[in-house]
Amino acid sequence: MEVIFLFALVALVVRAIYVSGGFKKATEEVEDGFVQFIPQPTTEQVDKFLSEHFPFYKQLGPHNRQRFLVRIRAVLKEKYFLGKEGLQVHPVMMLLICATLVQITFGLKDYQLPHFTRFVIFPDVFYSRLFDRNVKGITVYHSGMIAISWPHALDGHKVADDKVNLLIHELAHALYLDYFGNRTERFGFAGWKDKALPIFESMNAIGNHPFLRDYAASNMDEFWAVCVEHFFEAPEAFYTQLPELYESMRSILRLDPRRLNARKVEVPH
Ligand SMILES: [Zn+2]
Numbered sequence: 001m002e003v004i005f006l007f008a009l010v011a012l013v014v015r016a017i018y019v020s021g022g023f024k025k026a027t028e029e030v031e032d033g034f035v036q037f038i039p040q041p042t043t044e045q046v047d048k049f050l051s052e053h054f055p056f057y058k059q060l061g062p063h064n065r066q067r068f069l070v071r072i073r074a075v076l077k078e079k080y081f082l083g084k085e086g087l088q089v090h091p092v093m094m095l096l097i098c099a100t101l102v103q104i105t106f107g108l109k110d111y112q113l114p115h116f117t118r119f120v121i122f123p124d125v126f127y128s129r130l131f132d133r134n135v136k137g138i139t140v141y142h143s144g145m146i147a148i149s150w151p152h153a154l155d156g157h158k159v160a161d162d163k164v165n166l167l168i169h170e171l172a173h174a175l176y177l178d179y180f181g182n183r184t185e186r187f188g189f190a191g192w193k194d195k196a197l198p199i200f201e202s203m204n205a206i207g208n209h210p211f212l213r214d215y216a217a218s219n220m221d222e223f224w225a226v227c228v229e230h231f232f233e234a235p236e237a238f239y240t241q242l243p244e245l246y247e248s249m250r251s252i253l254r255l256d257p258r259r260l261n262a263r264k265v266e267v268p269h
Pocket of ligand 1: 169222
């Protein structure tokens with residue numbers, strides 16, 4: 001019952017987004033079934049789509065909207081998408097994935113996550129050999145690929161403040177692997193770990209946390225990805241409940257989701 005309800009809701013949102021986007025057949029096969037957004041949408045089309053469907057963008061002031069538009073158009077040119085198990089890649093899928101990438105790297109100078117060029121989209125959960133079970137999403141460094149279940153990605157996007165967002169989650173893994181990775185000192189990531197580790201350890205000792213989702217206790221990689229979801233979807237509550245960790249996230253991501261309408265999102269560094 002709940003599953004049927006979920007899919008009915010998702011189907012409605014899909015239709016609303018697809019119709020309003022006005023994007024049809026704007027994809028071109030590049031190689032091995034991967035497609036790109038060709039021809040590129042106009043800036044006006046992207047602005048209209050994001051203004052209607054992307055809460056992060058809606059909160060930005062004019063200066064930062066321009067910056068977002070420049071960035072998403074650059075990112076769209078560099079990413080490739082493959083539909084699996086009969087799923088047809090729709091331009092709206094590419095826009096939502098690239099918009100989420102631009103969102104989480106918005107405060108950073110190097111924003112494209114250039115190592116991750118391939119996105120594989122499934123019509124539901126899918127089997128992962130690595131984990132030997134069905135998963136909703138997976139980020140694989142060696143092949144520069146992120147795979148996601150589209151209904152779950154859309155469901156995460158649809159409710160912008162429930163602290164669950166599959167696209168933010170997988171892209172946060174990619175951001176760590178591609179950007180922070182071995183350069184943690186340079187970007188202040190070690191400082192974040194100093195703040196995060198005691199919270200992670202107490203979560204494991206107690207079994208839960210009043211604010212963070214249980215999945216954060218899996219390991220430090222998942223703790224990071226769940227923190228990024230919470231940072232963007234519930235910034236005020238995050239700031240209130242875990243002010244030091246929030247401050248550290250703000251410092252390394254160089255933006256404050258509580259103040260997106262400021263003229264510039266960067267914090268002094
Ligand atoms: Zn994860």
